[in-house]
Amino acid sequence: MGGWGAAGLLGGVVAVGASVQRMAGIGFALVAAPGLVLLVGAGPGVVLSNCAAGVISAVGLVGGWRQVRVRAMAPLVVAAAASVPLGSWVAARLPEPELLAVMGLLVTVAVLLVMWGVRVAALRGGRGALAAGAVSGFMNAAAGVGGPAVSLYAVNAGWTAREFVPNAQFYGVLVNLFSLFAKGLPRLDGPEWLCVSAGIAGGAVAGRWLAERVPDGPARRVVLGLALLGGLTTLGKGLLALQ
Incomplete structure (x- = not known):
């Protein structure tokens, strides 16, 4: 990129994602x-998404860590740790047009599944947690979007929104750390790091303000609508680059 204008644009995208996650408990990577x-x-963007999503998850976890169900989350975390290396390997070897198309497709399909609240018997119990964690870890490392698989698991396990949010934040911290260990930190210059950090901080403050004023239903629709738009745009760019 280069320059303060481009860095500011990068920080703006991070701020929108951070505010959405702080408001709704999920959604940074999707948005x-x-x-x-x-x-x-594609490659640097996924790594930056992992980094920023891990930080904003940690910020959200500060006030809710006592509600984390560590025993219930353990199978998800273990399965994600096992599948992250495969996702990193795939991301490192796919040419950028293919990676863009794959990422856009994964985001689009994941958003639609969450919108429809798909019920899958295989996503219940211990085996369901392992399956959801494995898919989530792979998607997080390959495309930066590991949340939808965990969201679908929570829906099928009958978790309430109050139960889901702190556990999703806890999981987000760990799965993004796994992804960064596998791929390293994003390579940004000084202005970019400054604007990304400001975006995380500003988004966290704005999201907390919005969370007190926007009901869960509208907040969820905004998150999924923005995510679907982003997924379709990325898919379109990848398909155009393949021609």
């Missing part, structure tokens, strides 16, 4: 990852 990929490229 921000497609934009980051379009701005800095």
